[in-house]
Amino acid sequence: MxxxxxxxxxxxxxxxxxxxxxxxxxxxxxxxxxxxxxxxxxxxxxxxxxxxxxxxxxxxxxxxxxxxxxxxxxxxxxxxxxxxxxxxxxxxxxxxxxxxxxGFAPAPPSLLTKASRRPAVLFACTGNSARSPIAEALLHHRAGGRVEVTSAGSHPKPRIHSVAVQLLREQHGIDISGQHPRHLDTLVGRRFDYVISLCDKVREVCPDFGGQPRLVHWSLPDPAAASGPGPVGYPAFVRTAAEIDTRIRYLLPLLMPTPQEVQP
The missing domain is CATH 1.10.10.10 (Winged helix-like DNA-binding domain superfamily/Winged helix DNA-binding domain)
Known part of the structure; x- marks a missing residue:
C-alpha cells in the first residue's frame, strides 16, 4: 500500500x-x-x-x-x-x-588566501580626508596587505581629518597620521580592479581610469559635516567607520578567492 x-x-x-x-x-x-x-x-x-x-x-x-x-x-x-x-x-x-x-555565517577574512596578483582598489570621495582614507586603512588592515589599496579625492583637503586619525588609532590600532590627501587626477593611468566611490558628489565627476574596473558606489554621508558631543562629530565618524568596515568585510571574498578556489 x-x-x-x-x-x-x-x-x-x-x-x-x-x-x-x-x-x-x-x-x-x-x-x-x-x-x-x-x-x-x-x-x-x-x-x-x-x-x-x-x-x-x-x-x-x-x-x-x-x-x-x-x-x-x-x-x-x-x-x-x-x-x-x-x-x-x-x-x-x-x-x-x-x-x-x-545555519551559516559569511566566511571570515582569515579564510582568504594569496592570489596570483594583488587586486587593486581605489576609494574615491570629495576631500579624501575622512571616508576614503578610513576605507583605505580598513581594507589594507583586514586584507593583511594582500590588496593594493589607495584613496583620493576630487577636491582634496589640506590634511586628513584629525577625528579620522584618532578613531582609527583608538578603535583599530591603525596609524594614518603621516598620510596626506591626494587628487584623483594623480592616479589617472593606474590600473584598478575596483573603483569605489563613497560620496554622491564624486560619483558624478570621477575620471575614467581605463581598464574597465568594476565601478561600485557606497552612498555615505560625510561625517565631518556632522556635529555632536565630544570631538567634532566623533559619533558620526564612529557610525561611518562601522558601516565602511561592514561593507569591506563583505567585499573581501569578492577580491580574493578562498582556498578551495585556488588552482594548484
Missing part, C-alpha cells in the same frame, strides 16, 4: 523567504548587493516600471533588508543600499529554521 509523504505541520516560512522569493525583489536585492543605486538607475537595470520598482523597494525597506539615504549631490534624490549584515543574519536564520545544521 502506498501511504505517500505527509508533510509535518510547520510554522510559516521566515519573512526573508517571503521577501526574497519574489523575482523582482530578488533582482533588486541582487543589484543592490553590488552597489548603491537611485530608483531611476534600478528601473533601468531591472527593466520594470518605476511605480512597480518603488513598490517593491518599499516592501524591502519595511522588511529591513534595504535602506535609503538622501543624496548629497541632489537632495531631491535618494540612494538605496542593501543592509548586508541584516541580510546575512536573515539568510542564516532562514536556513536554521529549515534545519539547525543549515
Amino acid at each position: 502506498y501511504f505517500g509523504f505527509v508533510r509535518p505541520s510547520s510554522p510559516d516560512a521566515p519573512a526573508f523567504v517571503h521577501l526574497a522569493a519574489h523575482p523582482l525583489r530578488w533582482q533588486l536585492l541582487s543589484e543592490l548587493a553590488a552597489s548603491d543605486y537611485r530608483v531611476r538607475e534600478l528601473v533601468e537595470r531591472v527593466g520594470q516600471p518605476q511605480n512597480l520598482v518603488s513598490y517593491h523597494l518599499r516592501l524591502l525597506r519595511d522588511g529591513g533588508l534595504v535602506a535609503a539615504r538622501r543624496s548629497s549631490f541632489d537632495g531631491r534624490d535618494s540612494y538605496y543600499h542593501l543592509d548586508l549584515a541584516r541580510c546575512a543574519r536573515a539568510l542564516a536564520d532562514a536556513g536554521s529554521a529549515l534545519h539547525p545544521a543549515l
